[in-house]
Every structure is written in structure tokens, then in C-alpha cells.
Amino acid sequence: MPTVRDQKAKVVSDEPAARDNSQPAGDFEPSIEVEIAGVRFQNPVLTASGTFGYGQEFAHLIDLNRLGGICVKGISAAPMPGNPPPRIYETDSGMLNAIGLQNVGAKRFLEEKLPFLRTLRARTVVNVFGYTTEDYVRCIEILNDGDGIDAYELNISCPNTRCGGMVYGNDPKLTEEVVAASKRAARLPLWVKLSPNVTDITVLARAAENAGADALSLVNTFVGMAIDVETRTPRISNVTAGLSGPAIKPIALRMVYQTARAVRIPIIGLGGIATTEDALEFLIAGARAVQVGTANFYAPDTSIKIVEGIRTYCRRKRLHVDDLVGSLQVPTPNVEKATEY
Amino acid sequence: MDDQVVAVIENKPLGSSYGLLSLDAARQAQAARPGQFAMVRILGTGGVLLRRPMSIYDVKPDAAPHSGPRLIQLLYKVVGRGTRLMAGLKPGDPVALLAPLGHGFFVEDxxxxxxxxxxxxxxxxxxxxxxxxxxxxxxxxxxxxxxxxxxxxxxxxxxxxxxxxxxxxxxxxxxxxxxxxxxxxxxxxxxxxxxxxxxxxxxxxxxxxxxxxxxxxxxxxxxxxxxxxxxxxxxxxxxxxxxxxxxxxxxxxxxxxxxxxxxxxxxxxxxxxxxxxxxxxx
Incomplete structure (x- = not known):
């Protein structure tokens, strides 16, 4: 059955008969575009905030125009100095960090970093941080003057600052308050980045949705720590730190799966994604897009490889990315043993 | 600066806990200046996640009489998991090398x-x-x-x-x-x-x-x-x-x-x- 590449995603997803796994790929060209809160991304792969600087740092290593989007390092209304060293430590299949949101501040971001990002085909998502609701609003108001930002990602989940950040992300009432205020201020779609350091992430997800969030990014890092037993001192000056990397992937994936069933707004999944298969898992679990984080540090071409990997997979499966999203098939207990592998 | 997969030419132990790793990385060797460093990722093992920062100890021409530098040499001390894996590298093994990096001994004045x-x-x-x-x-x-x-x-x-x-x-x-x-x-x-x-x-x-x-x-x-x-x-x-x-x-x-x-x-x-x-x- 013919499918048209530029067909609206919704229409395509209503035609499951168009895809037959047993057919050779032939000339089927999948659409890997996705739409999040009215913004189209050329593919569902973004780089995660805090792992990709302001994009330009990678310009000579990879073709940034092949990315779906770039989430820039968390920006606050005023510059922040960050935490004392040591700030990072590698653990088994992961890394701890407590950077403390060191950043140049919203004004300098607009002047020095945004002009470059504006030239790219990749979308620019600006991660916004504050200590108080007023800080978040003030930061957004400054950023509203910028030309070339496609969405905001509200960081209510940073585990490494004394107030703000995760304090908001752990409390549904505070989440609603800061999301509602930010939504009122924002002239662009508002994503809310959730913390996994909660008992039930769907409670916070619904709180953000109810307060007007246009999309949810999950998850930020898990609070962890490491100790040098020789000196009996913490490995990181902040004592506790955020754990990222492949170690957290299964937990992040579970949270995306749960949240996708609890809210209607799109989800951007992240947490330890380092391969095409990781990214596909998140999409199948219900994420509309994914972010690659820690892998950027050791393999800057990871995101580009994942874009191509998703395209190849979709071609082979004769699926558009939109059909993949949330397509997890869970056998029900009363059905006999599955016959297809 | 380049990010390349390069081959180990030689990995010479120096005493019990040091070694000199020579990598075949002509472009990076030619670009390297005093005091710069490399980020090294050992491929093909599940051992460590992040690259390790290593000073560029020296650059050397290869045996052929022709040209400029071709080898990047890293002098290392075995202190943890990353450098232990480095000590186990053999000639021909691939290494992801991001180099040369940083502001070395060429700061202003x-x-x-x-x-x-x-x-x-x-x-x-x-x-x-x-x-x-x-x-x-x-x-x-x-x-x-x-x-x-x-x-x-x-x-x-x-x-x-x-x-x-x-x-x-x-x-x-x-x-x-x-x-x-x-x-x-x-x-x-x-x-x-x-x-x-x-x-x-x-x-x-x-x-x-x-x-x-x-x-x-x-x-x-x-x-x-x-x-x-x-x-x-x-x-x-x-x-x-x-x-x-x-x-x-x-x-x-x-x-x-x-x-x-x-x-x-x-x-x-x-x-x-x-x-x-x-x-x-x-």
C-alpha cells in the first residue's frame, strides 16, 4: 500500500495495514519527523541539556544540521558560578555530576550563543532554571526577546542546587505553581523536565500537565553519591550528585512508559540513551522524541548515529516514527504463549 | 582537534606501573603543541564509560624518512580502571583519540x-x-x-x-x-x-x-x-x-x-x- 512521505502523521498512524514486517524494505521511505507542541523536528533525536554546551562546541566534530534539536545548557536569569571541584566522578556504567548549573545567564546567552544556534536546521530548546518562581519567569521574559528559540524546557529537576530545581520537581503544588507562572510568561511552547527522584513520577507529570505544560522531558539525573574510602571523603564536593549514563536507562525507560499512560501531552524521553536500540525502546515505550546526554561526552557522534539507526529501523519495519511511538505490545495474561518472536 | 579511531603502534611498559603508548595519529600529531592533551577512549571493552585525559608526551615521526610527526605518545601511570585497560592495549588495538586539546604552553606573553x-x-x-x-x-x-x-x-x-x-x-x-x-x-x-x-x-x-x-x-x-x-x-x-x-x-x-x-x-x-x-x- 502506498504511503506518502509528507502525509500528516496522524493520518498515517491510522493505517496500520500499510506496514508489514515481512515485506522487504523496497522503496518505502519512512518519515522520521515528529511534532511536539506545534514545532516540527526533522527527526526525534535531540541532545540533552548540560551535555552539549551551546552546540557550537561540537560544530567541528559532527554535522549539527542532522540533529533533531539541541537542548542547551541550563540558563538562569543571572549568571551562576557553579559548584567547587571535584564536580564529576565515573561510576559503573554511569557518571555522577554536581556542576551546579554554571552558566553565562540569559542575556549573554542571547547575545553570544543564540546567533550561532539560529543558523542550524536543528531546533533550539532552551533549558530554563531558577531558584524561585520569579527567577524562572524573569529568565523566560529575557529569553522571549531572543530570535531562534523553538521551545523552553523548564528545569525543575536539577539535584545539585540548594534551592529551586528539584525542590520544585518533588512537590506537585510547587510544580503547578512554577509551571503555571512560566506558561503565562512564555511566548513559546513550554516543556517541563521532570525529576526521577520521586515516589510516583506520574503525579508530578499530571501536575505539570494540569498547569499548562506543552510537553514533558524525563528524566533528569538520579541523586547518588560515591565515597573515597581511603580518605573517607565524598568523591564530589557537593557530596550528593546526579547519576546519568547507561546505568539509569532501565529506570528512566520505566518512568517514560508509566508517564506516557498518565498524560496526553508529548513526552521526550532521556536517561542513559547511547545506542539506536536504547532510543527505539524509549519511543516504543511512549516517548515522541529522545535526548542523548552522557554519551555525547565520550562519543560525540552518538546522536547522528541514532538518527540514522532509527531511519534504518523504520525502513526495515516499514513504519513511520509516529507509528512507533507508544507501540509497545504487552501480551495479556489470558492469551496463550506468544507465537511471534 | 580531531576525533579519530587510531591504532596502537606500541605499548611499552616502563617499570611496574607506567607505560608509554604510541598511537598512529598523523593529523593529530602534526597539530599537537606543547602542553596540550588528548582524550582517550579504549574501545571494545565494557570497562569504562568516559574518555581519559592524558598529556601528549611527545610526537614522533615514523620510521620512514619522509615527513613530519606521525605518532602521538602518551606517558601514563596505572592508577585506576581506565589506565589499567590502557596498560593492556596491544599493537593494532583501536583507540578513540580526541586530540589535540586545550590551551598548552602558549598562553599570552x-x-x-x-x-x-x-x-x-x-x-x-x-x-x-x-x-x-x-x-x-x-x-x-x-x-x-x-x-x-x-x-x-x-x-x-x-x-x-x-x-x-x-x-x-x-x-x-x-x-x-x-x-x-x-x-x-x-x-x-x-x-x-x-x-x-x-x-x-x-x-x-x-x-x-x-x-x-x-x-x-x-x-x-x-x-x-x-x-x-x-x-x-x-x-x-x-x-x-x-x-x-x-x-x-x-x-x-x-x-x-x-x-x-x-x-x-x-x-x-x-x-x-x-x-x-x-x-x-x-
């Missing part, structure tokens, strides 16, 4: 300072020696007089000293256990030298543990000489984006955190804020 000095003094602690060889050669080619003060825990920690011989007038070795040279810390004979020649002007270049750099900075300040330090820290990316390697450096207002990988690794020592509470644990 560095050569000017060297020209005004009567002598350039290198101060190395253990594996910190790896950051200094290319600088010593470059300065020797420009005709500067140089001396090396080299300290280690024990005789086995004084690797690489022989490579400096052609470029220096003297190498002073010091060990904490007295197994080679005089006993004590490297700053002992360094201070003797500074005190013996109060009228001479020195430029100091140092690389080693934080405490040694701090003590050297204190001496340089006390005797009124300029000191460039090559700083070490844990690094996540080497590209300036993770902000994991920042140290406090005097700057705007009360000070600012600067990235060892990007603004450094070489800093003027009088700009570094040597706070005890912020020791990088390496």
Missing part, C-alpha cells in the same frame, strides 16, 4: 616571559612530567637555558627523565623515600636554587599533584618569579561542555570557574585560587 628570564625551570611531580617534554624541546630549540626538578615517591616514579637530557643543562631528582637523588619533596631543591640565585630571573613551568603545584606557586610568589602550571582534573568530555573539570581562577569580580580542558590546562599560577577545600581528588 609566555615566550616573552621566557625571553626575559635567565633560565626556565621545569618542576615535575611523578606522571606530571608528561606535560613538559614538548615544551622543553621547543624552548631548547629557541635557545633557552633550562633545568628540571623532578620529584616522585620512589625511584620507579621518575620515568621519562632521560628524554629531557638533550634539552636541559641539569636534572635534579628527588624522591620521598630517598631511593634516588635527594630525599624529600621536589620543592626542597627548587627553593635552594631560587634562594641561591636571588638576582636571577626565572620562568617556571610545573605539572604534578595539586599539593606540589600549590607549594610551587607559593615559592614562585615568594621569590617573585612567574609560574605556569599545567592543571589536572577529572574530565567528562574534554570539549568544554560538561563543565566537570572547572577550577577556580581569578577573574571577573570575586573569581570564576574556568575549564581545565578549554581555558587550560595551562594557567598562570598566580591566577589560580589554591583553596584547600576544593582539592580535586584525582
Amino acid at each position: 609566555y615566550l616573552e616571559q621566557a625571553e626575559q628570564a635567565d633560565e626556565v625551570l621545569h618542576v615535575a611531580g611523578g606522571i606530571g612530567i608528561a606535560a613538559l617534554l614538548m615544551a622543553a624541546r621547543e624552548l631548547a630549540e629557541k635557545g633557552f637555558k633550562q633545568r628540571l626538578f623532578f620529584g616522585g615517591r620512589s625511584r620507579g616514579d621518575l620515568v621519562g627523565a632521560v628524554d629531557f637530557r638533550p634539552y636541559l643543562r641539569q636534572i635534579v631528582v628527588v624522591t620521598e623515600d630517598g631511593s634516588c637523588g635527594c630525599r624529600g619533596y621536589v620543592t626542597g631543591p627548587l627553593e635552594d636554587h631560587l634562594a641561591r640565585y636571588p638576582d636571577r630571573r626565572f620562568l617556571l613551568l610545573a605539572c604534578g599533584p595539586w599539593a606540589m603545584l600549590q607549594a610551587t606557586a607559593e615559592l614562585a610568589g615568594r621569590y617573585g618569579h612567574r609560574l605556569l602550571v599545567s592543571m589536572e582534573n577529572r574530565m567528562g568530555c574534554g570539549l568544554g561542555v560538561c563543565l566537570g573539570c572547572c577550577i577556580r581562577v581569578e577573574g571577573e569580580g570575586h573569581g570564576a570557574y574556568q575549564r581545565v580542558c578549554t581555558e587550560g590546562p595551562v594557567f598562570w599560577a598566580d591566577k589560580v585560587v589554591w583553596e584547600r577545600g576544593t582539592l580535586p581528588i584525582t
Whole structure:
């Protein structure tokens, strides 16, 4: 059955008969575009905030125009100095960090970093941080003057600052308050980045949705720590730190799966994604897009490889990315043993 | 700077816990300047996640008589999982090499300072020696007089000293256990030298543990000489984006955190804020 590449995603997803796994790929060209809160991304792969600087740092290593989007390092209304060293430590299949949101501040971001990002085909998502609701609003108001930002990602989940950040992300009432205020201020779609350091992430997800969030990014890092037993001192000056990397992937994936069933707004999944298969898992679990984080540090071409990997997979499966999203098939207990592998 | 998968040419053990890794990386070798570093990722093992920052010890032409540098050499000490895996590398093994990185011994007015000095003094602690060889050669080619003060825990920690011989007038070795040279810390004979020649002007270049750099900075300040330090820290990316390697450096207002990988690794020592509470644990 013919499918048209530029067909609206919704229409395509209503035609499951168009895809037959047993057919050779032939000339089927999948659409890997996705739409999040009215913004189209050329593919569902973004780089995660805090792992990709302001994009330009990678310009000579990879073709940034092949990315779906770039989430820039968390920006606050005023510059922040960050935490004392040591700030990072590698653990088994992961890394701890407590950077403390060191950043140049919203004004300098607009002047020095945004002009470059504006030239790219990749979308620019600006991660916004504050200590108080007023800080978040003030930061957004400054950023509203910028030309070339496609969405905001509200960081209510940073585990490494004394107030703000995760304090908001752990409390549904505070989440609603800061999301509602930010939504009122924002002239662009508002994503809310959730913390996994909660008992039930769907409670916070619904709180953000109810307060007007246009999309949810999950998850930020898990609070962890490491100790040098020789000196009996913490490995990181902040004592506790955020754990990222492949170690957290299964937990992040579970949270995306749960949240996708609890809210209607799109989800951007992240947490330890380092391969095409990781990214596909998140999409199948219900994420509309994914972010690659820690892998950027050791393999800057990871995101580009994942874009191509998703395209190849979709071609082979004769699926558009939109059909993949949330397509997890869970056998029900009363059905006999599955016959297809 | 390039990110390339390159092959191991040779991995030569130096005593029980050091090694010299030679990588076939012509483009990166030709671009490397004194004091720069590389981020090394060992492929094909599930052992470690992040790349490891390593000083570029030297660049070498290959056997063929033709051209410029082709090999990048990394002098390493086995201290943890990453360097243990590095010690196990065999010729032909692939390594992902991001290099050359950082602001090495070519900060503003560095050569000017060297020209005004009567002598350039290198101060190395253990594996910190790896950051200094290319600088010593470059300065020797420009005709500067140089001396090396080299300290280690024990005789086995004084690797690489022989490579400096052609470029220096003297190498002073010091060990904490007295197994080679005089006993004590490297700053002992360094201070003797500074005190013996109060009228001479020195430029100091140092690389080693934080405490040694701090003590050297204190001496340089006390005797009124300029000191460039090559700083070490844990690094996540080497590209300036993770902000994991920042140290406090005097700057705007009360000070600012600067990235060892990007603004450094070489800093003027009088700009570094040597706070005890912020020791990088390496």
C-alpha cells in the first residue's frame, strides 16, 4: 500500500495495514519527523541539556544540521558560578555530576550563543532554571526577546542546587505553581523536565500537565553519591550528585512508559540513551522524541548515529516514527504463549 | 582537534606501573603543541564509560624518512580502571583519540616571559612530567637555558627523565623515600636554587599533584618569579561542555570557574585560587 512521505502523521498512524514486517524494505521511505507542541523536528533525536554546551562546541566534530534539536545548557536569569571541584566522578556504567548549573545567564546567552544556534536546521530548546518562581519567569521574559528559540524546557529537576530545581520537581503544588507562572510568561511552547527522584513520577507529570505544560522531558539525573574510602571523603564536593549514563536507562525507560499512560501531552524521553536500540525502546515505550546526554561526552557522534539507526529501523519495519511511538505490545495474561518472536 | 579511531603502534611498559603508548595519529600529531592533551577512549571493552585525559608526551615521526610527526605518545601511570585497560592495549588495538586539546604552553606573553628570564625551570611531580617534554624541546630549540626538578615517591616514579637530557643543562631528582637523588619533596631543591640565585630571573613551568603545584606557586610568589602550571582534573568530555573539570581562577569580580580542558590546562599560577577545600581528588 502506498504511503506518502509528507502525509500528516496522524493520518498515517491510522493505517496500520500499510506496514508489514515481512515485506522487504523496497522503496518505502519512512518519515522520521515528529511534532511536539506545534514545532516540527526533522527527526526525534535531540541532545540533552548540560551535555552539549551551546552546540557550537561540537560544530567541528559532527554535522549539527542532522540533529533533531539541541537542548542547551541550563540558563538562569543571572549568571551562576557553579559548584567547587571535584564536580564529576565515573561510576559503573554511569557518571555522577554536581556542576551546579554554571552558566553565562540569559542575556549573554542571547547575545553570544543564540546567533550561532539560529543558523542550524536543528531546533533550539532552551533549558530554563531558577531558584524561585520569579527567577524562572524573569529568565523566560529575557529569553522571549531572543530570535531562534523553538521551545523552553523548564528545569525543575536539577539535584545539585540548594534551592529551586528539584525542590520544585518533588512537590506537585510547587510544580503547578512554577509551571503555571512560566506558561503565562512564555511566548513559546513550554516543556517541563521532570525529576526521577520521586515516589510516583506520574503525579508530578499530571501536575505539570494540569498547569499548562506543552510537553514533558524525563528524566533528569538520579541523586547518588560515591565515597573515597581511603580518605573517607565524598568523591564530589557537593557530596550528593546526579547519576546519568547507561546505568539509569532501565529506570528512566520505566518512568517514560508509566508517564506516557498518565498524560496526553508529548513526552521526550532521556536517561542513559547511547545506542539506536536504547532510543527505539524509549519511543516504543511512549516517548515522541529522545535526548542523548552522557554519551555525547565520550562519543560525540552518538546522536547522528541514532538518527540514522532509527531511519534504518523504520525502513526495515516499514513504519513511520509516529507509528512507533507508544507501540509497545504487552501480551495479556489470558492469551496463550506468544507465537511471534 | 580531531576525533579519530587510531591504532596502537606500541605499548611499552616502563617499570611496574607506567607505560608509554604510541598511537598512529598523523593529523593529530602534526597539530599537537606543547602542553596540550588528548582524550582517550579504549574501545571494545565494557570497562569504562568516559574518555581519559592524558598529556601528549611527545610526537614522533615514523620510521620512514619522509615527513613530519606521525605518532602521538602518551606517558601514563596505572592508577585506576581506565589506565589499567590502557596498560593492556596491544599493537593494532583501536583507540578513540580526541586530540589535540586545550590551551598548552602558549598562553599570552609566555615566550616573552621566557625571553626575559635567565633560565626556565621545569618542576615535575611523578606522571606530571608528561606535560613538559614538548615544551622543553621547543624552548631548547629557541635557545633557552633550562633545568628540571623532578620529584616522585620512589625511584620507579621518575620515568621519562632521560628524554629531557638533550634539552636541559641539569636534572635534579628527588624522591620521598630517598631511593634516588635527594630525599624529600621536589620543592626542597627548587627553593635552594631560587634562594641561591636571588638576582636571577626565572620562568617556571610545573605539572604534578595539586599539593606540589600549590607549594610551587607559593615559592614562585615568594621569590617573585612567574609560574605556569599545567592543571589536572577529572574530565567528562574534554570539549568544554560538561563543565566537570572547572577550577577556580581569578577573574571577573570575586573569581570564576574556568575549564581545565578549554581555558587550560595551562594557567598562570598566580591566577589560580589554591583553596584547600576544593582539592580535586584525582
